[in-house]
Amino acid sequence: MRVKLLYFAWLRERIGKNAEEIEPPPGIATVADLVAWLTKQGDEYAHAFENPGVVRAAIDRAHVKADAPIAGAREIAFFPPMTGG
Amino acid sequence: MSAASISLQQEHFDAAAEVAALTRGRTDIGAVVTFTGICRGEENGAPITALTLEHYPAMAEAEIARQIEAAQSRWSLLCVRVIHRFGRIAPGEDIVLVVTASSHRHDAFAAAEFLMDYLKTRAPFWKQVEQAGASSWVAAKETDEAAAARWTKPRAAAE
Numbered sequence: 198m199r200v201k202l203l204y205f206a207w208l209r210e211r212i213g214k215n216a217e218e219i220e221p222p223p224g225i226a227t228v229a230d231l232v233a234w235l236t237k238q239g240d241e242y243a244h245a246f247e248n249p250g251v252v253r254a255a256i257d258r259a260h261v262k263a264d265a266p267i268a269g270a271r272e273i274a275f276f277p278p279m280t281g282g
Numbered sequence: 283m284s285a286a287s288i289s290l291q292q293e294h295f296d297a298a299a300e301v302a303a304l305t306r307g308r309t310d311i312g313a314v315v316t317f318t319g320i321c322r323g324e325e326n327g328a329p330i331t332a333l334t335l336e337h338y339p340a341m342a343e344a345e346i347a348r349q350i351e352a353a354q355s356r357w358s359l360l361c362v363r364v365i366h367r368f369g370r371i372a373p374g375e376d377i378v379l380v381v382t383a384s385s386h387r388h389d390a391f392a393a394a395e396f397l398m399d400y401l402k403t404r405a406p407f408w409k410q411v412e413q414a415g416a417s418s419w420v421a422a423k424e425t426d427e428a429a430a431a432r433w434t435k436p437r438a439a440a441e
Contacts, residue, residue, distance in 0.1 A: 206336055206408035207419050258341040259348075260404065274338060274406075278422030281335070281342075281366065281407030282319055282378050282398060 200267070202235075204245070205276035208252065211245035221267065228254045229263040231273065245275075253278060286350045286362040290342055292369040297379055304361055304383055311360050313387040315394040317380040323373035325420065331412040333420075335368040335377070338406035342366065349400045353382070356396070357389035364397065368407065396433050402426040 199220050209215050225231050232249055235242045246252055254261050255274040267273060289295075297318050305311055321333050350362050365379040380397045384390040402423075409420040 203338065205338055205406070206410075255338075255341055255406070258338075258344045260345075274341065276338070276406060277408065277419070279403060279406055280409040280420045280422050281337070281405040282401035282426075 198269075200270050201272045203272060203274040205274065207277060208245045208275050212241050226266055226268070227263065228256070228261060228265050228267060228273070231267055232263070232275075251277060285360075286347070286354070287364075288343060288346050288350070289365045290337065290339060291365065291367060293367070295365045295367070295376060295379055297376070297381075300363055300365065300379060301381055304363055304381060308360075310385065311383045312385045313390040314381065314383045315387070315390040317378075317394050317398055318376050319378035319398070321371045321373050321375050321377055325411050325413065328413050330373060332373070333371045333377075334410045334412070334417070335371065336408045336410070337366075337368045341406045345405055346401070349397055349404065352400075353393040353396055357384065357393045359384050359389060359393055362393070362397070364401075366401070366405065366407065399426070399430040399433060403430040 199218050201216060201218050203216050204212050204214065221231060221234065225234055232246050232252065236246045253276050254263070256265060256267065256270045257272055297316055301314055301316055305314060323329055346364055346366070350364065353359065353362065360383045363379065363381040367377050371377055378401060380394050380401070382390045382393040382397070403426050410417050411420050
């Protein structure tokens, strides 16, 4: 099941892309699993996710925690803590 | 559910005109609270040239709508208007507008503060600051997280 990944702010800068489509391999059940898998995809990902505690995620435009299941997600976004307002 | 309107835009806004548009012809509104967030000229003690706000458009709209719904369920509001700019913003320029209207002042004040605390911590915007020819990402503040957390404490413990 293909899913669109979006990256913002310094995560986007470190990875070098603002979006991509991937097909997560079997066994990737949660956001945390996905981050761990992405970290292995290259140095740029490892650098972006080196402090997973600081990375926030959203599934289909709503905030989720690291243990959120990704099954059925169409869009998963990763970003640093927000500084709007 | 009362009326609510959200705009995400690069352009400047006119707070006074927004308030006038909300209240025109109405006699049910007894209180309007208007908050404007403004770009300051310094960050971490040093002058800045500009702020640039990146955002996640679809999620920003959805998230602000959720925050307004939460405010509407907690307080008695007649209307809410939120405007959040993105893109390059110079010192002295407005960044964000929150307007809340109710029959009586308590609800308008509380809802405006709640919405700002949530906008600071949950709306997907990220600020980059230009200082001395270099750009860097502004770090989220713990004080903003603490402010947002106040709203989920039980009433007796809230400040």
